[in-house]
Amino acid sequence: MNAIIFSAIWGVVMMFSGLFAKNKQTITFMAIAGLLLLTGANFLHACGTWVIKIDTHEMLHFDSMGLFFNTVAFFSALLYVILSGKDIERTGVHVAEYYALIFFVLCGVSILTSFNGLLMLFLGVEIMTIPLYILTGADKKNLKSNEASLKYFLMGSFSTGIMLMGIALIYGATGRFGLSIGTVSTSTTGLGMRPSFLEIGGLILLFVAMCFKVSAAPFHFWTPDVYDGAPSVFTSFMATIVKSAGFFAFIKLMEPRTAILGDTWSIILPLVILSTLLVGNVTAVFQQSVKRMLAYSSIAQAGFMLFALYGTSVMSKEGLVLYAFSYSIATIGLFAVLIRLKDYSLDGFNGLAAQQPMIAFAAAVFLLSLAGIPLTAGFFAKYYMLAAAVQAGGIFWLVIVAVLLAAVSVYYYFRVIQSMYFKSGQPEWASPVSRSFAWALIVLAALLLYTGLFPTAVLKFIYF
Amino acid sequence: MISALLILIPLVAGAASFALRTSDAARRFTLLSAIATLGVAIAALMPAFAASLSMDLPWLPVMGSRFTLTMDGMSKMLCLLTAISFPLIFISIYQQNFRSPGAFYGWMLLSQAGLMGVFLAADALLFYFFWELALIPVYFLCSTWGGERRIAVTLKFFLYTFVGSLLMLAGIIYLSFQQPAGSFAISDITQAAMRAPHREWLFWLFFVAFAIKMPVFPLHTWQPDAYDESPAPVTMVMSGIMVKMGIYAVVRWLLPLFPQQGKEFADIIIGFSVAGMLYASFIAMQQNNLRRMIAFSSIAHIGLMSAALFTYHAGATQGVMLQMFSHGINVIGLWILADAIEKQTGTRQLSEMGGLARQAPHLAILLVIMGLANIALPLTNAFIGEFMMFNGLFSYNWVLAATAGISIILAAVYTLRMIEKVLYGTPAFPERAVVDLSPNVKWVLVVLVVLVLIGGVFPQPLIDLTKDTVEVLIKNK
Numbered sequence: 001m002n003a004i005i006f007s008a009i010w011g012v013v014m015m016f017s018g019l020f021a022k023n024k025q026t027i028t029f030m031a032i033a034g035l036l037l038l039t040g041a042n043f044l045h046a047c048g049t050w051v052i053k054i055d056t057h058e059m060l061h062f063d064s065m066g067l068f069f070n071t072v073a074f075f076s077a078l079l080y081v082i083l084s085g086k087d088i089e090r091t092g093v094h095v096a097e098y099y100a101l102i103f104f105v106l107c108g109v110s111i112l113t114s115f116n117g118l119l120m121l122f123l124g125v126e127i128m129t130i131p132l133y134i135l136t137g138a139d140k141k142n143l144k145s146n147e148a149s150l151k152y153f154l155m156g157s158f159s160t161g162i163m164l165m166g167i168a169l170i171y172g173a174t175g176r177f178g179l180s181i182g183t184v185s186t187s188t189t190g191l192g193m194r195p196s197f198l199e200i201g202g203l204i205l206l207f208v209a210m211c212f213k214v215s216a217a218p219f220h221f222w223t224p225d226v227y228d229g230a231p232s233v234f235t236s237f238m239a240t241i242v243k244s245a246g247f248f249a250f251i252k253l254m255e256p257r258t259a260i261l262g263d264t265w266s267i268i269l270p271l272v273i274l275s276t277l278l279v280g281n282v283t284a285v286f287q288q289s290v291k292r293m294l295a296y297s298s299i300a301q302a303g304f305m306l307f308a309l310y311g312t313s314v315m316s317k318e319g320l321v322l323y324a325f326s327y328s329i330a331t332i333g334l335f336a337v338l339i340r341l342k343d344y345s346l347d348g349f350n351g352l353a354a355q356q357p358m359i360a361f362a363a364a365v366f367l368l369s370l371a372g373i374p375l376t377a378g379f380f381a382k383y384y385m386l387a388a389a390v391q392a393g394g395i396f397w398l399v400i401v402a403v404l405l406a407a408v409s410v411y412y413y414f415r416v417i418q419s420m421y422f423k424s425g426q427p428e429w430a431s432p433v434s435r436s437f438a439w440a441l442i443v444l445a446a447l448l449l450y451t452g453l454f455p456t457a458v459l460k461f462i463y464f
Numbered sequence: 465m466i467s468a469l470l471i472l473i474p475l476v477a478g479a480a481s482f483a484l485r486t487s488d489a490a491r492r493f494t495l496l497s498a499i500a501t502l503g504v505a506i507a508a509l510m511p512a513f514a515a516s517l518s519m520d521l522p523w524l525p526v527m528g529s530r531f532t533l534t535m536d537g538m539s540k541m542l543c544l545l546t547a548i549s550f551p552l553i554f555i556s557i558y559q560q561n562f563r564s565p566g567a568f569y570g571w572m573l574l575s576q577a578g579l580m581g582v583f584l585a586a587d588a589l590l591f592y593f594f595w596e597l598a599l600i601p602v603y604f605l606c607s608t609w610g611g612e613r614r615i616a617v618t619l620k621f622f623l624y625t626f627v628g629s630l631l632m633l634a635g636i637i638y639l640s641f642q643q644p645a646g647s648f649a650i651s652d653i654t655q656a657a658m659r660a661p662h663r664e665w666l667f668w669l670f671f672v673a674f675a676i677k678m679p680v681f682p683l684h685t686w687q688p689d690a691y692d693e694s695p696a697p698v699t700m701v702m703s704g705i706m707v708k709m710g711i712y713a714v715v716r717w718l719l720p721l722f723p724q725q726g727k728e729f730a731d732i733i734i735g736f737s738v739a740g741m742l743y744a745s746f747i748a749m750q751q752n753n754l755r756r757m758i759a760f761s762s763i764a765h766i767g768l769m770s771a772a773l774f775t776y777h778a779g780a781t782q783g784v785m786l787q788m789f790s791h792g793i794n795v796i797g798l799w800i801l802a803d804a805i806e807k808q809t810g811t812r813q814l815s816e817m818g819g820l821a822r823q824a825p826h827l828a829i830l831l832v833i834m835g836l837a838n839i840a841l842p843l844t845n846a847f848i849g850e851f852m853m854f855n856g857l858f859s860y861n862w863v864l865a866a867t868a869g870i871s872i873i874l875a876a877v878y879t880l881r882m883i884e885k886v887l888y889g890t891p892a893f894p895e896r897a898v899v900d901l902s903p904n905v906k907w908v909l910v911v912l913v914v915l916v917l918i919g920g921v922f923p924q925p926l927i928d929l930t931k932d933t934v935e936v937l938i939k940n941k
Contacts (some may be wrong), residue, residue, distance in 0.1 A: 318526075374596040383637070387527075390637045396662075399637075400669075403630040410626055414619060422607045422615050456526055 001052045001062070002041040003070050003110035008153040010034040011103035018096025020400055028085040031099040035081060036400065039104065040073040042067060057119050058178075062101060065317050066113035069248050072321060073109050073241050076328040077102070080237060081442055083336040086431065087233045091138050098138060098234075101131035105242060115212035116179040118206075121253060125163065128245065129156055132238060134149055136230040138398070147227025151227060155212070155222040163209035169202030195260045201291045203257055207268070210253065214246040217275040220299050224283075227295035232344075236335030239298045244324035247305050251320060269309060270398050276303035281405040284412045291344045294334065300409055301327055304402065307385040310392040318459055319384025325458060326377030326448060330366040333444045336437075337363050342428040349416055350425025359433065360420045362441035369448045371413040372406055377458075382406065465516045466919055467533040469504045469544055470580045471690060473497055473546040474550075478573030478601075481778070484566035489491075489560055494569040497730050501576070504546035508540055509929070514709030518586075528646040537930035538785060542583040542712055545792045546705050548722040550576050556800045556908040557697050562609060574702060575601035582709050588636045588648040591717070595629055596706050598706065602698060609695040621690040624683070633674035635666050639721075650717075651836025667725035670718050671733070675850040677710030678766050680733070681740025690760040692812075698805035699755070700906035703762050704796040711769055715937060719773070730774040734860070738868045740764070745874035749881065755880055758795070761838060764871050765791055771868065772853035778938045780856020783885050783929035790837075790919055797834040797912040801827065804905055805886060809893060816881060819891030823898040828887045830909045835879045837916045840872065851873045 014031060021027050046048040046067040081088070081102075089095050108128025115121045133156060137149025171177060173196045208219065213222040227235045258265050280300025289295035305327075308320040337359055341348050353360035369378035389399050419425075451458050477497035484490040507513050523531040535543070550572070562568040571821050578601065581594030599622065606618040640646050642656035660666060676683045691699045741764045748760035769787055772780040804827060805820070806812055821828040833844075840846035850872070858865035901909070919926070 200477045324466050370598075373600065373601075383527075383633075385642070386634065387637050390634075390641050396634075396638065396665075399634050400631070404627060407623055407627040409625060409631055413618070414622070418607065418615050418619070421604070454524075456524055459526055 001054055001056075001058070002045040002050075003038060003067075003074070004107055004114075005052055006034075006038050006041045007103050007107040007110060011036065011100045014096055014100040014103055016096075017099075018094065021096070022301055024089040024095050027095050027099060028081065028089060029034050030083050031085070031102070032078065034099075034103065035074060035078040038103075039071060039078060042070045042074060042110075046071065059114035060111070060114045062114050065321065066248070066252075069113045069245075069321055069324065070110050072325050072328070073113075073245060074106065076241050076325070076332060077106060077237075079329065079334045079440075079444065080241070080268065080336075081341075083332065083444075084233050084236060084339060087336075087339045091231045091233060092140065092430065094138075098135065101135055102237065104131045105135075105237075109241065109245040110315060112245050113252075115249065115252070118170065119177045121249060122160075122163060122167060124249065125246075126160065128242060129213070129243045131158075132242065134235075135234040135237070136226060138234060139231045141228075142231075142300050144229040145231060148226045151222055151229075152226045159209045159212035159219070162205050162212075166202045166205030166207075166209060169198050169205065171202075173199035173202060200261060200264065200285075203261060204264070204268070206253065210246070210250045211272060214243055214250055214302050214305070215299050216272050216302055217279040217299065218272075219275065220279060220302075224292060224295045226372055227298065228289070228292050232291060232339045235295070236339070237330055239294065239335075240328035240331045243298065243302065243372075244305075244320075246382055247308065247320060247324070251308050251311070251317065255311070258309075266394070269306070270395055273303055273306045273398060274401060276300070276306060277402055277405045278397070281408045281412075285408065287412070288346060289344045290338055290346060290349065290416060293416075294331065294338075297409065297412065298331070300405070301370070303405075304385050306384060307389045307402070310395070311388045315384065315391065316388035319381065319388055322377070322384055322455060322458060323381035326369055326451060327380045329444055330369040330378060333441055334363060334366045336441065340429050340433055340437075342430045346415060346419050346426060347425065349419035350423040350427065352420040352422070352427050355427060356433065356438065358438040358442055361444040362419060362438070364417050365445035365448055367417055369452070371410045373410075375449065375452045376441075377448045377455065380455040381451055465519060466504060466508045466513050467517055467535050467584050468519055470501060470547070470584065471533075471577050473501045473504065474573040474580065475577035478570045478577060481570035481573060482566050484569075486563040487561050490555065490565040490569045494573055494655075495551060495554045495558070495659070497552055497573060498547075498576070501580075502547040502551055505540075505544045508535060508543065518520065523587075523590070527589070527648075528640065529648045530587050531590060532586040532649060533584040535584060536933050536936075538715060538933040539583050541785065541789055541926065541929050542708055543703075545708070545789050546576060546579050546583070549700070549704050549792060549796055552796065552908045553697050553700050553800075556803075556905050559902060561710050562695075568605070568609060568831070571601040571605045572697065572701070579701075579705055579709065583712060586650045588640065588650065588653050588717075590648070591713075592629065592633055592636060593630065595632075595709070595713075596843045598709065599625055599629070602694075602702060602706070605698045606690065606694045609698070611693040613689075614693045616691040617686075617689040621629075621686040624686040625771055628673035628676035628683075631669045635669035637941040638666065647739075650720075654720055659812045663722055663725055667718070667722040667729065670721070671714075673789070674710040674718060675770070677713070678707055678770055679710070679763065680770050681736055681743055681763070682769065684695065684740065684744070684763050687763060688759040689917045690755050692755045692764075696799060696806075700796045703799065704792045706790060707762070707766055711766070711773070711784065711788055712775055714770070715781075715933065718927070719937060720940055726774060727776065730776075730860075734771040734864055735776050737767040737774075738864050741771075741868055741871040742874070743765035745871045745878065748878040749874060751878075754805065754813050754814055754817075754882065757814070757878060758798050758802060761875065761878060762791075762795055764875065765795075768850065768853055768857075768868060768871070771864070772856050775856045775860040776938065777856030777859060778934060779852045780860075781934045781937060782927060782930070783849045783852025783856065785849075785934065786919075786923055786926055787846065787853065789926055790845035790849050790916075793912055793915050793919070794834060794837045794844075797830075797909060798838060799915070800833050800905060800909060800912075801834055804901055805831075808899065814885040816891035817886045817892055819887070819893075821887035822894070823891060826900050826906055830901070830913060831887065832883060832905075832908075833913050833916065837920075838879050839876045841867075843917065843920045845916050846921065847920060848923050 111124030133153045139145035212219040284296035310315040369376035372378045372382040491687040517535040566923050569596040578598030585591040605620045639656045642660045744763035748757050751757035769784045837844035840850040
């Protein structure tokens with residue numbers, strides 16, 4: 001509850017701060033303070049020492065996993081603002097509004113980690129995505145940004161419609177919005193234990209809508225254009241924190257319900273995972289722009305995160321949190337470097353290692369982590385996902401395919417490393433990079449390496 | 465503790481070496497650390513330290529993986545090979561200068577740490593970790609300091625091996641879930657592999673990973689390119705020690721895990737290995753590029769080892785142990801010589817060389833000895849190992865053994881052809897352009913030649929050292 005209330009209030013505070021604070025930097029500092037406050041409040045809730053209690057009639061339910069995910073998301077957002085705050089300031093004139101919207105997104109995130117019914121899920125998704133439509137179009141003078149925003153909005157509303165339809169069908173079948181499956185669903189059909197057609201249809205619609213939100217193929221078509229068109233700072237935010245939260249909600253939603261879908265589930269899910277992995281990895285190979293490559297690679301990473309849906313144990317959720325952590329940190333770091341460069345193409349990275357060894361080293365660690373090379377956090381993230389799938393049994397072929405496609409991903413991630421380290425050139429910076437920026441990146445990289453050696457350090461937090 | 469030191473010294477020294485700015489500091493520091501590692505590796509052979517060879521620490525309790533190191537005969541031997549090779553390589557390149565020397569020597573030592581880890585790990589996940597740790601430094605070494613086509617070639621090499629190791633990882637995860645405890649310890653994994661369903665598939669998952677590393681025909685295509693484009697010291701590490709990772713892994717993991725499948729598929733694997741021996745030998749005969757010739761000759765030698773392993777013949781397996789060590793020594797010697805020749809003459813093309821014998825007599829003598837060792841002539845270390853392997857192969861299937869035997873003749877053909885083209889004939893270079901070997905390279909080669917001869921005359925210590933590994937393997941077949 002702490003997180004939901006604080007993020008909403010601080011969003012409003014940020015909105016008004018634009019009136020009083022004339023200096024853009026002050027606004028960024030306020031946002032950082034807000035995020036610190038938010039992380040702290042959530043942490044206190046997780047420890048159980050201080051909780052604002054409001055009776056939500058069981059519409060929200062807070063568990064340690066969700067609270068821990070909040071911490072990860074807020075912490076990532078904090079790192080994101082620290083690293084890229086300068087670039088948010090440069091996006092346009094309404095800096096305070098951007099931050100306000102970011103806080104509203106975080107409010108949506110904290111609802112999505114604690115919803116206990118389909119209504120709250122719907123609210124969470126909407127609170128999270130509507131600010132994103134605006135952020136995507138934040139670069140008002142840029143046609144591509146406008147196009148991306150409109151596209152995102154149209155496609156997003158369409159998927160929202162599908163989601164509502166699904167919720168309506170499920171309500172029709174079971175007479176309730178609750179997250180846990182009721183006995184009603186199995187008895188209304190009159191066919192013994194078989195769930196009703198309405199409920200299955202509703203669930204599939206919900207599944208499709210959530211696939212859209214997390215950009216799983218074949219519902220991914222908006223992703224490359226939106227990620228490419230949006231101002232890079234906000235792409236970084238969308239591709240990491242928002243996407244991971246979507247996944248968390250996805251799993252929370254589907255986990256108790258996979259049994260209802262039965263055989264249908266064991267056909268749909270492998271197909272979606274397979275197509276997501278294929279589309280993401282294969283298309284990313286052919287990209288010349290690093291930003292667009294990252295957009296496709298985020299689809300590929302979503303394919304891996306989808307494995308968590310197989311989880312029957314706590315392992316898949318732990319794995320997802322670890323995945324969200326490592327993927328968000330690496331992507332935020334990489335985007336922070338990318339945003340500062342003038343040229344987003346691969347050639348723009350040429351010779352980075354010679355010019356800025358520290359930044360290049362950190363970027364290399366981020367790329368290695370995304371590729372899932374051992375010694376980085378990304379390895380254990382992928383490991384957990386594969387382990388969840390192996391544990392579920394019956395889809396070992398898909399694990400093999402995923403593993404082969406992970407090798408494909410090495411190809412495109414390593415091309416950036418090649419540009420940085422083995423090709424000569426002088427990268428041009430759109431905004432100057434300071435020493436503190438480089439050190440911040442190094443700290444992020446160290447965090448990934450540490451987690452890569454001792455993933456237990458992160459996981460331990462779930463059970464503190 | 466001893467085993468941990470073997471990993472820790474190169475790991476820490478390698479990381480520290482990145483901070484060194486000057487060539488002198490980097491090469492002195494890394495040479496010292498390599499010698500220290502050698503000291504530890506020799507200590508590991510002493511019976512006095514037998515108690516401190518293995519260690520077991522909790523690492524990832526959530527996943528059931530532990531930091532477990534053990535050392536049996538084969539581990540000791542390969543650690544010794546690794547520990548001997550690195551100082552010798554460092555001495556042989558002592559006078560060469562590399563761009564950003566700190567990073568170069570740092571990566572070299574990190575790859576040594578990875579190699580040691582692979583030879584010591586007794587936990588499947590830990591093994592996978594070190595398997596990759598050995599690979600990543602080589603990627604950076606080859607891509608930064610390699611030849612003209614280095615970037616594409618190294619990526620190909622990396623992707624090849626990475627695909628293999630990911631398949632292995634899938635297999636490891638699968639096996640760890642076949643037991644309630646979810647452990648990765650070698651004994652538990654072996655137990656799980658005995659009961660697991662779809663063992664044939666699992667066998668191939670592991671085998672492909674190891675076969676790419678060895679490499680076994682037809683998965684070898686990364687190798688000649690990589691050896692050709694890598695900087696010479698890295699090529700030495702790759703072909704002298706890294707390919708042994710594949711063979712080691714077959715002995716340590718594949719055969720104990722899937723004994724029946726190993727027998728079931730022996731015909732296919734031995735068939736491919738023998739085909740690869742002939743194929744590589746014929747290509748080596750046609751090669752005009754000195755480096756590529758050595759690379760293909762190495763594929764032929766490895767093919768014999770992989771064939772011999774799957775015969776499940778005690779003598780042949782013992783031969784593989786001997787040959788792992790001998791091949792490491794011989795091939796490093798050949799690469800040092802090839803590098804020296806290239807530095808002298810400025811070319812890798814055999815057709816452009818000639819008459820070096822008169823201008824560089826020391827080089828000529830050493831090249832002839834190393835060449836003879838490459839043919840596995842009696843008195844050289846390779847003879848005994850190859851003899852034992854052929855013996856085992858013969859008792860398995862004499863047709864295959866006879867076919868593989870052709871490669872011995874071919875080895876003589878291409879090696880002698882190489883010696884002739886390099887050393888004899890009309891001198892291709894003006895008198896003053898060529899100088900003989902520099903003292904440090906010469907002494908390294910003398911040490912290697914001594915090892916070659918000792919191994920050829922008195923291989924018993926190595927046989928005694930690795931006897932326990934062979935016995936365990938053959939007993940469980």
